[in-house]
Amino acid sequence: MTKKDAVPASLIPMPENYGNWLADLKNRIQTAQQRAALAVNRELVLLYWQIGQDILQRQTEQGWGAKVIERLSHDLRIAFPEMKGFSLRNLQYMCAFAEAWPDNSIVQQAVAQLPWGHNLVLLSKLKSQELRTLYAQSAVEHGWSRSILEMQIETRRIEREGKAVTNFAERLPEPNTDLARQSFKDPYLFDFLHLGNEAYERDIEDALVKHITQFLLELGAGFAFVGRQVHLEVGGDDFFIDLLFYHLKLRCYVVIELKADKFKPEHLGQLSFYLTAIDQQVKAAEDNPTIGLLLCKSKNKVVAEYALHDKSQPLGVAEYQLVESLPKELQTSLPSIEQIEQGLKEN
Secondary structure (H helix, E strand, O other): OOOOOOHHHHHOOOOHHHHHHHHHHHHHHHHHHHHHHHHHHHHHHHHEEEEHHHHHHHHHHHHHHHHHHHHHHHOOOOOOOOOOOOOOHHHHHHHHHHHHHHHHHHHHHHHHHHHHHHHHHHHHHHOOOOHHHHHHHHHHHHHOOOHHHHHHHOOOOHHHHHOOOHHHHOOOOOOOOHHHHHHEEEOEEEEEEEEOOOHHHHHHHHHHHHHHHHHHHHHOOEEEEEEEEEEEEEOOEEEEEEEEEEOOOEEEEEEEEEEHHHHOOOOOHHHHHHHHHHHOOOOOOOOOOOEEEEEEOOOOOOHHHHHHHHHOOOEEEEEOOOOOOOOOOOOOOOOHHHHHHHHHHHH
């Protein structure tokens, strides 16, 4: 057969199980690529930390000032013209990074697994070391992009986790109690809906479903959308659940009911009825008991605690906000993210 008549490689018959082996090989290659990228990133972050440590040490021991760091920036950029990141601003950030993580524990921290841009966000947006650690761990666990990390910090996602008023401690078995409590926030921020404070329940529900991706992001990891206005027939009568979810980690259904006014104890009666119906008609034998979350415009915390006290089902009450009203974290005195990025582009 001449070269002209050769069979294209894509049409060559393959032996049995070749497809499975190829798929496995592709997965191994992709895993190796990811590990290599993580290793390169980790080494870069550790290099920046070491440079910051060296500068801090010489500032303390030899009284180095800003002019010396400016000269260092110039010399490093001349020595390594192909590398970015040696601007004066970024060297200042290396010092801040080393100051935030003062010992070799940096090697074991989640920040060493994050890109440098993520660490710039943590340093510029948060003053608390505890919060920096928590947000870094969440970013690694959930694979947040830098923009998502920044959004989560600005909306104070971690500070709001576990703040809903619930009876989970009394109504859920361990170890689900802590996981369930941390899975629910207070308040929930629905500012992405672009609705006014006087919006009706159905308007809010419609908008949440329309923006389901952002809604799921606000709910947090583990929530899977099942449906809205989910129909249930009980004793020949029709009922409709506002929003139904399934939580993949808790292994249970979650019923969410919206109330466009202040919390009232009688609201829980309807929610409890829906939980019973889901447990009887929808829940599989291997599923855990259904959880209910009542989202209201406002609540009296003490009244909510009293109302939940004698309920036999796992229930929670939280507020929602249609307009951003939580204060943002104060900026530190360090350069902003935009300034650092501009510095990274300097030659």
